[in-house]
Amino acid sequence: xxxxxxxxxxxxxxxxxxxxxxxxxxxxxxxxxxxxxxxxxxxxxxxxxxxxxxxxxxxxxxxxxxxxxxxxxxxxxxxxxxxxxxxxxxxxxxxxxxxxxxxxxxxxxxxxxxxxxxxxxxxxxxxxxxxxxxxxxxxxxxxxxxxxxxxxxxxxxxxxxxxxxxxxxxxxxxxxxxxxxxxxxxxxxxxxxxxxxxxxxxxxxxxxxxxxxxxxxxxxxxxxxxxxxxxxxxxxxxxxxxxxxxxxxxxxxxxxxxxxxxxxxxxxxxxx
Amino acid sequence: xxxxxxxxxxxxxxxxxxxxxxxxxxxxxxxxxxxxxxxxxxxxxxxxxxxxxxxxxxxxxxxxxxxxxxxxxxxxxxxxxxxxxxxxxxxxxxxxxxxxxxxxxxxxxxxxxxxxxxxxxxxxxxxxxxxxxxxxxxxxxxxxxxxxxxxxxxxxxxxxxxxxxxxxxxxxxxxxx
Numbered sequence: 001x002x003x004x005x006x007x008x009x010x011x012x013x014x015x016x017x018x019x020x021x022x023x024x025x026x027x028x029x030x031x032x033x034x035x036x037x038x039x040x041x042x043x044x045x046x047x048x049x050x051x052x053x054x055x056x057x058x059x060x061x062x063x064x065x066x067x068x069x070x071x072x073x074x075x076x077x078x079x080x081x082x083x084x085x086x087x088x089x090x091x092x093x094x095x096x097x098x099x100x101x102x103x104x105x106x107x108x109x110x111x112x113x114x115x116x117x118x119x120x121x122x123x124x125x126x127x128x129x130x131x132x133x134x135x136x137x138x139x140x141x142x143x144x145x146x147x148x149x150x151x152x153x154x155x156x157x158x159x160x161x162x163x164x165x166x167x168x169x170x171x172x173x174x175x176x177x178x179x180x181x182x183x184x185x186x187x188x189x190x191x192x193x194x195x196x197x198x199x200x201x202x203x204x205x206x207x208x209x210x211x212x213x214x215x216x217x218x219x220x221x222x223x224x225x226x227x228x229x230x231x232x233x234x235x236x237x238x239x240x241x242x243x244x245x246x247x248x249x250x251x252x253x254x255x256x257x258x259x260x261x262x263x264x265x266x267x268x269x270x271x272x
Numbered sequence: 273x274x275x276x277x278x279x280x281x282x283x284x285x286x287x288x289x290x291x292x293x294x295x296x297x298x299x300x301x302x303x304x305x306x307x308x309x310x311x312x313x314x315x316x317x318x319x320x321x322x323x324x325x326x327x328x329x330x331x332x333x334x335x336x337x338x339x340x341x342x343x344x345x346x347x348x349x350x351x352x353x354x355x356x357x358x359x360x361x362x363x364x365x366x367x368x369x370x371x372x373x374x375x376x377x378x379x380x381x382x383x384x385x386x387x388x389x390x391x392x393x394x395x396x397x398x399x400x401x402x403x404x405x406x407x408x409x410x411x412x413x414x415x416x417x418x419x420x421x422x423x424x425x426x427x428x429x430x431x432x433x434x435x436x437x438x439x440x441x442x443x444x445x446x447x448x449x
Contacts, residue, residue: 016411018389022298022389022412023294023298024301030297030311033311035282071281071282071326075323077282077286078282079285
């Protein structure tokens with residue numbers, strides 16, 4: 001900035017030279033506080049665009065309109081990633097394995113409610129699903145089931161915060177940022193047997209219990225998947241399972257806030 | 273620059289940043305006297321500029337004088353910042369650490385900078401705000417008087433008198449030491 005200078009007060013003016021010397025270069029990393037960076041990466045449902053800041057991954061997008069959607073949502077410049085601005089470590093493995101627990105995410109600008117919802121969804125393991133009402137109950141807002149759906153639909157980092165693992169209790173996959181068919185494909189790829197969940201739901205079975213352990217689970221809980229058919233019992237509500245002497249699983253935690261569900265006649269599983 | 277912004281807002285912004293980052297940062301640094309404040313002000317000014325550009329139509333962007341416009345954004349930000357600071361219980365500036373050194377610079381360069389620049393930077397902070405702004409814009413970052421008038425929204429004659437009073441005051445302050 002100093003090379004084109006023509007000192008106004010003549011060459012001998014130390015004050016003006018001193019002032020000119022007060023110019024300073026902006027620190028190198030400053031742009032990363034202003035702009036986000038983006039990369040294109042392979043994902044389980046095709047090519048993804050991922051935006052990240054110095055805080056972590058901020059946005060995951062599939063299909064067209066990435067830059068426009070990012071701008072509308074974050075109001076921040078979006079520049080291609082460079083050699084000095086790599087995406088956070090672990091992004092590719094997280095997308096490949098569906099396990100993203102250690103990945104840094106930039107969740108600024110999110111409401112506390114949405115953050116609670118998404119952080120709770122983050123605890124659902126790969127290969128399992130939970131109902132919307134379970135999230136609502138876990139965050140202490142049992143009546144906010146619709147708001148939970150909205151918060152999940154607005155998830156800025158789908159796949160990394162696995163909102164696709166929250167499904168309707170009737171066995172239908174439910175809404176998804178990338179569309180319901182993508183959600184079904186993802187869940188199948190993660191080993192969730194949606195067909196079986198729908199069959200169970202058709203029989204009004206939403207919980208599975210084992211008479212050898214005395215424990216009742218969500219059907220996709222890894223503990224429930226181990227129950228031998230001869231020892232497996234289905235229940236419509238948790239209250240019914242409890243009345244039959246089963247205690248809620250400590251892994252999938254179906255108890256949370258759901259005990260108040262309306263009770264009714266349970267259904268045995270018959271030929272399951 | 274305007275064409276780049278019209279072609280692609282994000283790429284154009286990257287050009288805008290590359291062209292004016294040192295100008296904005298130097299101004300923010302010498303107005304605020306703090307490295308951390310200068311970083312905050314610079315980041316915020318560019319972010320606001322981007323958000324404003326995203327809302328402008330093509331004609332407005334095409335007619336933009338990017339440098340003067342960007343510096344106006346910075347000066348508005350600085351005025352708000354200074355006003356907010358003034359409302360808080362006044363921290364005694366003399367008790368605060370003098371102008372933090374760029375953590376990225378090596379020790380020798382920092383020492384040289386300290387000897388030559390810091391005393392003057394400290395004097396600059398003792399100027400009334402409008403004189404400091406005029407002197408910094410004119411003699412630290414070398415903007416022409418006409419552009420300073422636009423940025424500060426005052427007549428050119430007033431800019432000149434702020435600059436000359438500011439310089440006179442700096443000489444007096446420097447001589448008194």
